[in-house]
Structures are given as structure tokens and as C-alpha cells.
Amino acid sequence: MKKNKIVWFPAITMLLAGLMLISSCKKLKDSAEGAKLIINYDLIETTVDVQFYDAETGELIGRDGDASVMAKITGPAKDGVIDITGVQHQSMQYASQRGMIGLALIPDATFTPSPNKPITFNIVGNIPGYLATSQKVTLVAPGRTQVRVNMVHLDNPPQGVSVARESNIGTAVAGRVENPATVQTPGGRARIEIPAGIVLRDAGGTPLNGSLDMTIVHFDNTQEEALASFPGGLMPSVNRLNGSTEEGMFYSAGFVAIELTDASGRQAATFEEGTLSLEAVINPQTYNPETNSLVNNGDQVPLWSYNENTGEWTEEGMASIVQTGGGLTSTVELTHLSYYNFDWFYGDYCYEGVPFMFNATNTTCDCYVMQGAMYRQVDNSFMTYVYMWVCGNEPVYTQYAPAGIPVKIVWENDYYNNITIAPESQPTLIDDLCSGTPVQVNVISQPSSSITVEVEVYCVSEPNVVIRPSFGVWYRESGGWNWRWGEMVNGYAEICDVEVGQTYVVGIYYDNEWYETEVTVTQDHYSYVDFALPADVCSEVFGY
Amino acid sequence: MKRLIIIFFASVFGFSNLQLQAQEMQEERPFEYAEDDQRQGIGFGLGVKLSTFGPGAEVIAAINPKLHLRLGGTYFKYKYTHDDKNIDINGSADARLGSISLLANYYIARIFFVSGGLLYNMNEVDLNGYPTKSITIGVVDVAPQEIGTLDFKVQPGSSITPYLGIGLGRSLSKNNIISFAVEAGAAFHGKPKVELNATGMLEPTGSEEQRLLLEDNLSSLNIYPMLNFQLSFRFL
Incomplete structure (x- = not known):
């Protein structure tokens, strides 16, 4: 009996202990229930938001979803350009949606911009019915950049842009033009003469054949709308005659885009056995920086060709400005076909310019956009659009700015309802964008409402992995077309200047697609913490 | 011999x-010692033990035949390193078991006793995970240090833990040098405390909300089972 007791007691205690351990293990197994792996998806450090506008209407191209600009990325840093989720298209082509594209730079040392290592690429925009164009983008610091590209609709050009589109101007047989032809824009702003016998080939060397169609577009440099839609912009990098590459600013005396195509759509690029003659009218109100006065008979102006497919400017030589019966004109002989620009080039610039300090009268949102247009003071000539992402009292530095040139910035006042520029800062005058003196800009900001949004997304295949995304988001009032930009970082965004009770359209651009939804704001905080990503997005971005 | x-x-x-x-x-x-009741009832000894708090030792004082006081300590540490080349994630688990105990055994029968007292509970489990290779999201390579690390630590809710158990055997023999006892019981350490830390992209995983969730999940594990085997040697 004693032995039995001795055996029985430890057996019971072991059983009890075992049960407790088993119970504990079961509970341990469930200990992670409900817990998730939450990931901040904030890999992207530099974003470039591109908007394509119709130069005449001022509307985003395809704002109703009926058209899309194909943007090809070219230039030195093209391999570093991705979309905002980290996906890079092999073709380096991205389609705009609602007129917008969200691009970014690969966040590694190679493509992290700095004043010592600027990152430069071109956005080449193409859409049927519009003149192909490109915009050079130079980034000298991580952060967000907004790029506006104005495109000229050939049937509805803006003021200062004249277009000639003529079909069947002649015939080419094995590249050789059979009869001479002359095409000129309305008002004779630009005229092209094609001699008989000249041989036309495309960029690949294939001769053009059949009937020839020609498009000539002349840009008047004294008209702001025309300058603002100048293909390539006015702050380019150029290939000089001596083979060097320089960056700087154009003082334009006019621009002519020429396209000559055959029946099968091949575009002429090179000539043999002759040249084309281009005569362009030079507006007498053109400012000549060489003489510091208006342009005159006998002035010389450099001629530049522009490859709209690569965004490269190449110096072709000098052109003479002469007084003719039609006014001041310049006539040049073209040995190849591209876009041509009569410009004085000014090569003094800085990559990081003056800091702008925005002094708001009231507390505004964490960050807001200030945008405007920059003009030279000397001739009131449009230079570039300005976008500044203002966060609190932090200075905003100008990037890639011409040095020593007095400029003024005219700020847009209708971007927000409750943030406007103070009268004393409109326009803001700056003597030198490359000086170290901060530029003070006074902003009147009414106490405005804003909402905060939290977003967490997941893939159905991995429901326990939650992603807090970082991306740019666009929003506008329902019925309006003024898209404003907001930024979500790690799943959190403060959307500025939004009023409770109003309905807004909110959209994001991802992988050539546009996703938008209409939201009536009823509260000051929204939480979307259980949002399933489409399976194809999960597969492409995360691989599951 | x-x-x-x-x-x-x-x-x-x-x-x-x-x-x-x-x-x-x-x-x-x-x-055989002298058949002296007083000597049988009062004594002093040392014990070695193996328990769910780890291996350890004890000083035992029999203050009367039915009541033994025990002051002991245990310690055990185990480190497990996980290296899975298939998923490129390394991890380690550090489990520490340990206690300093002050217990009393009360003999309700000759070799059956109930035991109670306090433990200074040093149990701790620390799990750590980190990636060993970059991952690629789209065309973006994300370095391991950018991905971050995850550290999960569980400790008893209270370091001072009441203990109650029952046992069989003698923690100090009445008549012999050597004795043996086994006991089973429970240490009531309260709701476990969780520390959760994450770095890099995983940082929000270590949020207070997640920590509280894990703590809540573990809240029912407020008892730590004790199973103890002890071999004791009587000196006095």
C-alpha cells in the first residue's frame, strides 16, 4: 500500500502539471492572435508629380478620363525613375491619368539628388492631336517636386502659337522630293521651303515615300502662353558647338516646331542633297540680353535644334536678324529636321538657390502648396512655373535657378480657399535667386478646417501583414477642376483646406491607372484601416 | 564507501x-542517527533541485518536524538561434528561467506536504527577428537595416510571485542524510508583461496598441506551473 501511494501521488502531480503545461501551450499558441506585422511603406524619398495641361484651355489633358498622355522618360537619370510604388516600366513609358502621373526616384545613393549631384531626366509627352513636347526635370534635393507640362493642341493653340497643318504638300519617291513646296503658318510667322530633289530620311535612315504632310508650329516668345508651352522649357541643358554640355537659361527670340511625315507616318529627320529653308518672324519686342535692349536689325542670335524625343538641345550656329518687309526675320538653312529655337543662352546658375520663408498669419495645415509663375524683371518674360511645398516655418529652397538675374514671382491665389498671398508679397521680387538672402513671403491664411486620414492596406493573401502606405493624393471639390495635392506618409495624411459638408473627389495615380472616389466630408478624421489591395498590385509590388 | x-x-x-x-x-x-525526536524535528541541510524554474539549490531548515523553511535559487538560460536560409530571416530566442524562493513546507502527513511562499521570479522570454538580406519591392532594394528588427519580450506581471504547491517526500530527512521530494504547484505571477520593440519599416508593429493586444492575449497565463524534483542532504 505504501508503495502504491508513492507511485500514485507523483503520477497525479505529473498529470496536473502536464495539464497546466498543455493549457499554457495552447494559450501561447493563440498569443499572437489579432497582432499584425505592420509595415511603414515609406521607401520613396523623392517624388515628381507631373501634370499635363492644355496650353490654351488650362485644363488637365484627359481630365474626364477620355485621353492619356504617354510620357517617356529619357535623359541621364532615366534609369532611376520609377512610379510611386517602386515599379519601373521596361519601356520607361508611363501613361497619364486625368492628366497626371506620379513618378519617383529610386531611393538609393545613385539617385539621391543633392546640389553636388543633381539628378536630371526628361519627360517627353506625346498624345495624338497635340504637339509632342518635353520637360527637363532637375532635382537637387529629396522631397516632392511638381512639374507642369503645357501641351499645344494643334487645332486649338494658345495665344502666340500659330499652327500650319498641311497635307499632301508634295511627294517623295525613295526619299527624293519631286516638287518644291512652301508651307507657312497663319500670318506668315514661320515659313518652310522644301526644294525639289532633296532626299528625306527618317531617324533610322529609311527614305520617306509617298505624299508628304507637314506641320509647322511657331511660338511667339513675347506671349506668355506661348513661352509657357515652349517644348523643353526655358531652363535646359544644351550641347554647345565645342562639344561641351552646359546648363542655364534661354532668352528666347522664337521657336519653331516642324514635323514632316510621309504617307506611312515616317517622320523626316535628315536631309541629303539640299537643305530646307526656314524663315521665322522675330517679334520686335524681343529683349536682346547681349545689347540690353530690344532686338534690332543686324543682331545675331544663336540657333538651337531640339530633339523632342530625347529632350536634348544642340547649338547649330548663329542666325542673323534682318529687317524685311514683313518686319524682323531670321532665315536659316536646316540640315536636319527637328524643333528650332532662336535663343540667347545664359549659363550662370546655381543648383540650390535662396531660401523662401513663408510667414503665415494663422496656423495653417502642416504643409501646403504655394505655386506661381516666375518672370524676368527686365523684360517681364515668363521663365518657369514655381511650386513650393511649405511645411511650417521651414525654409523652401529654390532649385536650379539662374544666377544674378532679377526675377519676380506671381503667386496663384486660387489654389486654396483659405490661403492667399499677402498684397505686399504679390509679386515677390528677388534680385538674385542664387544669393544667400532669404526671401520673405507673407501669406494670409484664414483658420481653415482640415481633416486627417489614416490608411492601412493589406493583401488578401497575407492578411496579417499590414502596410501603411506613403503616396501623393489628389483631391478637388466635386464639380471643380482645381486638383490640390496632399501627401500621405506612413498611412497618415492631413488634408488641408477641406470643409465638413463638402463633397470632394479624391484620386491617386498608380501604375498607369487612376483610382478615384467621391467623399462627402462629414467628420474631421477618417480611418481606412482594413483596405484590401487588388491582387495584381500585391503581386507586382510585394510579390505575393 | x-x-x-x-x-x-x-x-x-x-x-x-x-x-x-x-x-x-x-x-x-x-x-541511522540517534533516535532523538528533537534531532528528528529540527535540522539544517542543503538541497539541489531541478524544476520548471531551472536547476538550482536550496538551504533548508527544519524548525520542527512539520515545518521546513526553504531558501533557494534557480537559474537556467537557453539561447536558440534560428537561421532559415529559405526565408532570409534570422532570429533568436532567449529563454531565462530563474527564481529566488523563500518557501515553507508544512507536512500534513509523514511525507505529504503543502508548500507556500514567495518567489522572486526572473523568468523572461525574449524573441528577436531580423532579415539577413535585402528585399526588392518593385525595383527598389530595401536593405535589412531599413526593414528593421522586431523584438518581443515577455516577463512575469509581478516579480514577487506567491507560490502554492503540494509535495511528496522530505525536503529534509528526519533520520537520514539524504532525502528526496517532488512537488507540484503554481506560481501566481499575474498578467505577463510584454515589451514589443520594432525598428525601421517595422516600427509600427511595435506600437503600444499591438503591445497591449499581445499582453491581453497572454493575460490568462497568469500562473506558472511548478514541478520540482529535489535531492537534499542533511547536515545537522
Whole structure:
């Protein structure tokens, strides 16, 4: 009996202990229930938001979803350009949606911009019915950049842009033009003469054949709308005659885009056995920086060709400005076909310019956009659009700015309802964008409402992995077309200047697609913490 | 010499065998002390033990035949490193078991006792995971240090832990040098405390909300089971 007791007691205690351990293990197994792996998806450090506008209407191209600009990325840093989720298209082509594209730079040392290592690429925009164009983008610091590209609709050009589109101007047989032809824009702003016998080939060397169609577009440099839609912009990098590459600013005396195509759509690029003659009218109100006065008979102006497919400017030589019966004109002989620009080039610039300090009268949102247009003071000539992402009292530095040139910035006042520029800062005058003196800009900001949004997304295949995304988001009032930009970082965004009770359209651009939804704001905080990503997005971005 | 051989075998073999041997020895009275009640009731000894708090030792004082006081300590640390080349994630688990205990055994029968007291509970489990290779999202390579690390630590809710158990055997023999006891019980350490830390992209995983969730999930594990095997040697 004693032995039995001795055996029985430890057996019971072991059983009890075992049960407790088993119970504990079961509970341990469930200990992670409900817990998730939450990931901040904030890999992207530099974003470039591109908007394509119709130069005449001022509307985003395809704002109703009926058209899309194909943007090809070219230039030195093209391999570093991705979309905002980290996906890079092999073709380096991205389609705009609602007129917008969200691009970014690969966040590694190679493509992290700095004043010592600027990152430069071109956005080449193409859409049927519009003149192909490109915009050079130079980034000298991580952060967000907004790029506006104005495109000229050939049937509805803006003021200062004249277009000639003529079909069947002649015939080419094995590249050789059979009869001479002359095409000129309305008002004779630009005229092209094609001699008989000249041989036309495309960029690949294939001769053009059949009937020839020609498009000539002349840009008047004294008209702001025309300058603002100048293909390539006015702050380019150029290939000089001596083979060097320089960056700087154009003082334009006019621009002519020429396209000559055959029946099968091949575009002429090179000539043999002759040249084309281009005569362009030079507006007498053109400012000549060489003489510091208006342009005159006998002035010389450099001629530049522009490859709209690569965004490269190449110096072709000098052109003479002469007084003719039609006014001041310049006539040049073209040995190849591209876009041509009569410009004085000014090569003094800085990559990081003056800091702008925005002094708001009231507390505004964490960050807001200030945008405007920059003009030279000397001739009131449009230079570039300005976008500044203002966060609190932090200075905003100008990037890639011409040095020593007095400029003024005219700020847009209708971007927000409750943030406007103070009268004393409109326009803001700056003597030198490359000086170290901060530029003070006074902003009147009414106490405005804003909402905060939290977003967490997941893939159905991995429901326990939650992603807090970082991306740019666009929003506008329902019925309006003024898209404003907001930024979500790690799943959190403060959307500025939004009023409770109003309905807004909110959209994001991802992988050539546009996703938008209409939201009536009823509260000051929204939480979307259980949002399933489409399976194809999960597969492409995360691989599951 | 015979005693040493017996001590050796008693240390090596399990409880049942030892108990049987001890009883047989008791019947044979190989280590016989003077049959003095006072001496049987009061004594002092040292014990070695193996428990769910780890291996350790104890000082035992029998202040009367039915009440033994025990002051002991245990410690055990185990580190497991996980290296899975298939998923490129390394991890480690550090488990620390340990206690400093002040217990009292009360004998309700000759070899049955209830035990109670306080433990300074040093148990802790620390799990750590980190990626070993970059991952690619789209065309973006994300370095391991950018991905971050995840550290999960569980400790008892209260360091000072009440303990209650029942046992069989003698923590200090009445008549012999050597004795053996086994006991089972529970340490009431309260709701476990969770520390959760994450770095890099994983940083929000270590949020207070997640920590509280894990703590809540573990809240029912407020009892730590104790199973203790002890071999004691009487000096006085």
C-alpha cells in the first residue's frame, strides 16, 4: 500500500502539471492572435508629380478620363525613375491619368539628388492631336517636386502659337522630293521651303515615300502662353558647338516646331542633297540680353535644334536678324529636321538657390502648396512655373535657378480657399535667386478646417501583414477642376483646406491607372484601416 | 564507501527508485542517527533541485518536524538561434528561467506536504527577428537595416510571485542524510508583461496598441506551473 501511494501521488502531480503545461501551450499558441506585422511603406524619398495641361484651355489633358498622355522618360537619370510604388516600366513609358502621373526616384545613393549631384531626366509627352513636347526635370534635393507640362493642341493653340497643318504638300519617291513646296503658318510667322530633289530620311535612315504632310508650329516668345508651352522649357541643358554640355537659361527670340511625315507616318529627320529653308518672324519686342535692349536689325542670335524625343538641345550656329518687309526675320538653312529655337543662352546658375520663408498669419495645415509663375524683371518674360511645398516655418529652397538675374514671382491665389498671398508679397521680387538672402513671403491664411486620414492596406493573401502606405493624393471639390495635392506618409495624411459638408473627389495615380472616389466630408478624421489591395498590385509590388 | 555509492545512485536515478531505495534503506537504517525526536524535528541541510524554474539549490531548515523553511535559487538560460536560409530571416530566442524562493513546507502527513511562499521570479522570454538580406519591392532594394528588427519580450506581471504547491517526500530527512521530494504547484505571477520593440519599416508593429493586444492575449497565463524534483542532504 505504501508503495502504491508513492507511485500514485507523483503520477497525479505529473498529470496536473502536464495539464497546466498543455493549457499554457495552447494559450501561447493563440498569443499572437489579432497582432499584425505592420509595415511603414515609406521607401520613396523623392517624388515628381507631373501634370499635363492644355496650353490654351488650362485644363488637365484627359481630365474626364477620355485621353492619356504617354510620357517617356529619357535623359541621364532615366534609369532611376520609377512610379510611386517602386515599379519601373521596361519601356520607361508611363501613361497619364486625368492628366497626371506620379513618378519617383529610386531611393538609393545613385539617385539621391543633392546640389553636388543633381539628378536630371526628361519627360517627353506625346498624345495624338497635340504637339509632342518635353520637360527637363532637375532635382537637387529629396522631397516632392511638381512639374507642369503645357501641351499645344494643334487645332486649338494658345495665344502666340500659330499652327500650319498641311497635307499632301508634295511627294517623295525613295526619299527624293519631286516638287518644291512652301508651307507657312497663319500670318506668315514661320515659313518652310522644301526644294525639289532633296532626299528625306527618317531617324533610322529609311527614305520617306509617298505624299508628304507637314506641320509647322511657331511660338511667339513675347506671349506668355506661348513661352509657357515652349517644348523643353526655358531652363535646359544644351550641347554647345565645342562639344561641351552646359546648363542655364534661354532668352528666347522664337521657336519653331516642324514635323514632316510621309504617307506611312515616317517622320523626316535628315536631309541629303539640299537643305530646307526656314524663315521665322522675330517679334520686335524681343529683349536682346547681349545689347540690353530690344532686338534690332543686324543682331545675331544663336540657333538651337531640339530633339523632342530625347529632350536634348544642340547649338547649330548663329542666325542673323534682318529687317524685311514683313518686319524682323531670321532665315536659316536646316540640315536636319527637328524643333528650332532662336535663343540667347545664359549659363550662370546655381543648383540650390535662396531660401523662401513663408510667414503665415494663422496656423495653417502642416504643409501646403504655394505655386506661381516666375518672370524676368527686365523684360517681364515668363521663365518657369514655381511650386513650393511649405511645411511650417521651414525654409523652401529654390532649385536650379539662374544666377544674378532679377526675377519676380506671381503667386496663384486660387489654389486654396483659405490661403492667399499677402498684397505686399504679390509679386515677390528677388534680385538674385542664387544669393544667400532669404526671401520673405507673407501669406494670409484664414483658420481653415482640415481633416486627417489614416490608411492601412493589406493583401488578401497575407492578411496579417499590414502596410501603411506613403503616396501623393489628389483631391478637388466635386464639380471643380482645381486638383490640390496632399501627401500621405506612413498611412497618415492631413488634408488641408477641406470643409465638413463638402463633397470632394479624391484620386491617386498608380501604375498607369487612376483610382478615384467621391467623399462627402462629414467628420474631421477618417480611418481606412482594413483596405484590401487588388491582387495584381500585391503581386507586382510585394510579390505575393 | 557504501554510502557514497548509494548517494551517487540516488542522484542519478529517478524519484521512484530513490524513494524505494530510501525506504529500503530506512528499513535497513543504513544512515541511522540517534533516535532523538528533537534531532528528528529540527535540522539544517542543503538541497539541489531541478524544476520548471531551472536547476538550482536550496538551504533548508527544519524548525520542527512539520515545518521546513526553504531558501533557494534557480537559474537556467537557453539561447536558440534560428537561421532559415529559405526565408532570409534570422532570429533568436532567449529563454531565462530563474527564481529566488523563500518557501515553507508544512507536512500534513509523514511525507505529504503543502508548500507556500514567495518567489522572486526572473523568468523572461525574449524573441528577436531580423532579415539577413535585402528585399526588392518593385525595383527598389530595401536593405535589412531599413526593414528593421522586431523584438518581443515577455516577463512575469509581478516579480514577487506567491507560490502554492503540494509535495511528496522530505525536503529534509528526519533520520537520514539524504532525502528526496517532488512537488507540484503554481506560481501566481499575474498578467505577463510584454515589451514589443520594432525598428525601421517595422516600427509600427511595435506600437503600444499591438503591445497591449499581445499582453491581453497572454493575460490568462497568469500562473506558472511548478514541478520540482529535489535531492537534499542533511547536515545537522
